[in-house]
Amino acid sequence: MQTETAGRRERNKLDKLERITSAARTLFAEKGVSEVTTAEVATRADVATGTLFLYAKTKGELLLLAQNASYREAHSEGIQAAASKKDCVAALISLLAPIVRCNREHVENGRTYLQEVVFGTSIEGYRSEAIELMTGTESSVAEIVASRTGAESTRAAELAHVVMAIMFLSLSSPQNVDLTSDQLLSAMKLQFTTVLTAD
Amino acid sequence: MQTETAGRRERNKLDKLERITSAARTLFAEKGVSEVTTAEVATRADVATGTLFLYAKTKGELLLLAQNASYREAHSEGIQAAASKKDCVAALISLLAPIVRCNREHVENGRTYLQEVVFGTSIEGYRSEAIELMTGTESSVAEIVASRTGAESTRAAELAHVVMAIMFLSLSSPQNVDLTSDQLLSAMKLQFTTVLTAD
């Protein structure tokens, strides 16, 4: 007897995951990761503390769980916005602007998200998902570079890697914590131009 | 009555700092940061746990305290080695090779060091020292770029920033944890070339 929806067990898990995700999102947005305890998230999601760690192995994974969806959405937005731009740097900025803005909705959370992506330790789980998102973005960058400058695909891939490095450090650097998204984008634009133009 | 050496108090502090630095260096090198507890370091340095945190505000600062000297030395070595190189990329690799090797003496510690530099929170203390070291290295890079390519100083500074970003991510990326120093340097060289040559 296979019902349309999966079994009770599966539905329960989905429901808990949803409650946890939503609790984490709300609390992190309100107070910032560092001011939220895992116990708080558990309480708000109405699960035991142990249960929380069944759904996210660490507090860092919890942040990734809470934010990955937004980054995915930002990525699609960026792809759409970039499509119409002819100039390479302009296209790159259009592509990355939504990601930068997403990251900067809450500076501390955004920086912690990146920290978790690069320095986190979980092999599978939400970190892998985040890494895939980044890889996907890097591919989009490579495609833009290749199509707008006519560079060969290996060179485009190298440049894409550099572009991602620039974005990563711009968003992470403690020197930039007080900059707005637009200021960050200007700074990034300058570096992209430096890197992509002969002289 | 001003003796040659400072007062007993000052000498005691210096001595404790030396014991703590050395204990941290040894233990971190032996087991890696994550496998060493602050209590262990305190015991080995023969101070109380509370005392440890008088000398380094966090475990991360302790790592910076333990490693900054090595990085400073690596930087001087790099400057020496780069001096004789005419080619820009070759000079950059010579400059940065000692730093990369220093960082890779122990992969986990090296990555944690960088994590601490970028994401740490202490304003003054050993983190500032580490940031100054990085800034100094970036200046050396800028100087090399300016002198070897004839680029204007603003452009050289931008390129230096990019070069540092490439090094930082090369050393931090989880994808690179299994690469040797030489493999990392090759990968970096490729990216430097891509960025510094017109096409």
Add this chain to the structure above:
DNA sequence: CCCAATAAATGAGTAGACTCATTTATGACT
């Protein structure tokens, strides 16, 4: 030399992320 002022050291205590032995719920099979 003694005393007050100040700096440093101490270690029991706290907070918070995470674990794991036990309990509870679900599903499969008769």
Add this chain to the structure above:
DNA sequence: AGTCATAAATGAGTCTACTCATTTATTGGG
């Protein structure tokens, strides 16, 4: 329905970085 096997949930307990009220040491002045 009843029984077993298995998956999931639970929360008391652990571990460890870090704090802070108390104690101890140093110094400079009378």
